Amino acid sequence: MGVSDATLRRRATFAAGLGASMQPMNGKSAAGSQSSVTADFGRDNGLGKRDRLVETVRSKSKTEKLKRTNDISERMSCHKTQESLLSSASGYSNYRGILNWCVVMLVLSNARLFLENLLRYGVLVDPIQVISLFVKDPYSWPAACLVIVSNMFILVALYTERWLSKGSFTERVGFQVHCINMVTMLTFPAAVVLMVPSLTPVGGAFVVGTHTILFLKLYSFKDVNLWCRELSSVKAKKLARSLSCPSAQHLNGGDHKVCYPGNLTIRDMYYFVFAPTLCYELNFPRSPNIRMSFLLRRLFEMLFFTQMLVGLTQQWMIPIIQSSMKPLEDMDLTRMAERLLRLAVPNHLLWLMFFYGFFHSSMNFSAELLRFGDRQFYKDWWNSETVTYFWQNWNIPVHKWCLRHFYKPLLRRGFSKMVSQSAVFFLSAFFHEYLVSIPLRMFRLWAFTGMMAQIPLAWFVGRFLRGNYGNAAVWMSIIIGQPFAVLMYVHDFYVLHYRQEAD
Numbered sequence: 200m201g202v203s204d205a206t207l208r209r210r211a212t213f214a215a216g217l218g219a220s221m222q223p224m225n226g227k228s229a230a231g232s233q234s235s236v237t238a239d240f241g242r243d244n245g246l247g248k249r250d251r252l253v254e255t256v257r258s259k260s261k262t263e264k265l266k267r268t269n270d271i272s273e274r275m276s277c278h279k280t281q282e283s284l285l286s287s288a289s290g291y292s293n294y295r296g297i298l299n300w301c302v303v304m305l306v307l308s309n310a311r312l313f314l315e316n317l318l319r320y321g322v323l324v325d326p327i328q329v330i331s332l333f334v335k336d337p338y339s340w341p342a343a344c345l346v347i348v349s350n351m352f353i354l355v356a357l358y359t360e361r362w363l364s365k366g367s368f369t370e371r372v373g374f375q376v377h378c379i380n381m382v383t384m385l386t387f388p389a390a391v392v393l394m395v396p397s398l399t400p401v402g403g404a405f406v407v408g409t410h411t412i413l414f415l416k417l418y419s420f421k422d423v424n425l426w427c428r429e430l431s432s433v434k435a436k437k438l439a440r441s442l443s444c445p446s447a448q449h450l451n452g453g454d455h456k457v458c459y460p461g462n463l464t465i466r467d468m469y470y471f472v473f474a475p476t477l478c479y480e481l482n483f484p485r486s487p488n489i490r491m492s493f494l495l496r497r498l499f500e501m502l503f504f505t506q507m508l509v510g511l512t513q514q515w516m517i518p519i520i521q522s523s524m525k526p527l528e529d530m531d532l533t534r535m536a537e538r539l540l541r542l543a544v545p546n547h548l549l550w551l552m553f554f555y556g557f558f559h560s561s562m563n564f565s566a567e568l569l570r571f572g573d574r575q576f577y578k579d580w581w582n583s584e585t586v587t588y589f590w591q592n593w594n595i596p597v598h599k600w601c602l603r604h605f606y607k608p609l610l611r612r613g614f615s616k617m618v619s620q621s622a623v624f625f626l627s628a629f630f631h632e633y634l635v636s637i638p639l640r641m642f643r644l645w646a647f648t649g650m651m652a653q654i655p656l657a658w659f660v661g662r663f664l665r666g667n668y669g670n671a672a673v674w675m676s677i678i679i680g681q682p683f684a685v686l687m688y689v690h691d692f693y694v695l696h697y698r699q700e701a702d
Contacts, residue, residue, distance in 0.1 A: 281687055300400035309548075313515075320518050324510045341395050342402035345388050346409055352384045356417045356469045360424045366462035370425075377421050387635045400692070403638030411630060416472060419479040422604055427459035427481075444529055457481050474571050475562040477600040484572030496526050497564035504556030508549055515545045539683065547678045558594070584669035586676060587620075590627075601626070624654050639692050649684035656680075 203366050282289035356377065363373040388410045392403040457467065462481045471479055523538035554577075562576045580593035591598050609619040628650030636642045653676075660672045 292621065312364055316515060316518070320514070323514045323518070325513060331531060341391065341398050342406050345391060345406045349384070349388075349410055349413055352380055352410075352417065353468060353472060355380045356420060357463060357465070360420070361460070361463045362423070363428065364463060370428075377417075381414055383415060384410050384417070385633070389633070392637050393640055400638045400640075403640075404634065407637050411634060412477070413472070415477045415597075416479065418683065419477060419600060419604055420468075423479045423481070424459065424463075431459070473565065474569055475565045475570070475576065475596065476573065477596045478603055486567070486570045486572045489567060489570060489670065494564065494567045497560045500560035501556060501564060504552050504560065508552055508556070511545065511549060511552075516542070516549065519545065524694060543678055543683065550677075552595075582670065583673045584664075584666060585661045586653055586673060587661065589673050589677070590653070598625075621654055624650060635688050639688055641688075641691060643688060643691055643693065645684040645687045649680055652680070 284291045318405050359368070359373055359376045359380070362368045363370070368376070388406050392406060398406070459481060470483075474483065476483075519538065520543050523535075523542065526534035526538055558576045563574060564572070566574055578592035578593050578595065580589050583589035583592065605626060606619050606623055609622060610616070614622075626648045631646040631650050632642075632644060635646045636644075655674060660669050664672050
């Protein structure tokens, strides 16, 4: 199909105009390219800020939705698998509030008993009566004389060891002299206490207690010096550190090391006599100085607990003991049980005060005064889960002596552990009976039986009871066992000597 001439002319005119219009644009293209890029970047930056703002709003909305969902879920479900706090499986152990509650209840209950006692009996504390417990005749002091005489046994042991170190005695003769000296040390004061009526029970207990402590100390003194001679006899170039010359870390300040036989002096002997230990060493650990503030605190505690023990005994113990004599004589089992339970609580409290006043205050006082370094006089016996653990930790000086000078020597001689442990309990039972029966001048074997009963009790608790049950059994044995035997002696003493007065 053909195209008219007019149409062709219109097309040519349009093309020429289009080319003329494009020529000015080509000159401006290079200059405008940079400004166009900058404008595009600005538009992109503005879009990025808006996008981030939108994303923040969206995330906040999602968080709020999630919180609302969680709140709804928590309202829908409020339980999870967990144990009760008082269950052993919970692992909870912070019972401080319950302990404080127990202390408050104990104080309130004993305050009630104290007020009841005051209302019923009045004030019974009499300081003058305390003096009469030690002496009957103010011009006769047999207990003090016996304590002074005990120096003779100390000097005999010291000079016997001196002669043995020089070879003046044979070992057999020295052993015989030591045996005679130590047997006399136990029998002589006992005979005087039993035969001299002016000696009171308290004075007699002080005398036999002093001589028992000296007996254990001198036995240890004999053994350690014997071990030193045995080491010297095999021509040892240097004595064992634990027996003769310890390293510098065991000594402080300007203290001199002592080697055998340089330890056999009056000064060394009497330092050991007054030191709060039963086990002898040539060189004791020493503290660097004496702390006066510590010393005065322990002295105050000693005086305070002594007054507390005497006052509570007069005000609380003696009235209960006097009221318990009639039911015990009539064998009224119900009233006997009630009186004994009434006696058990104050007796146990007095025993706890005695423990703190003697093993902490008194022994720390003497240790600080003598700069004695080993202050471990007791361990955590209150956490005992077995009877054996209690006896090993409540009186460390006696435990160390029994372990070092009695239990281990029996093992070295071939005895079994069971036989050796039974022998240790037998020795302890003997001394408990000796310390109670001699001052009271009567023999009932309550203390001996109570100590020997610890052997089957220790086996039963160790075999069948564990954890808190074992600890509860130990506390029951402390509260009702050993103090019960002491109470029986006190009751028998009052029955024998004050029956007419009570009637």
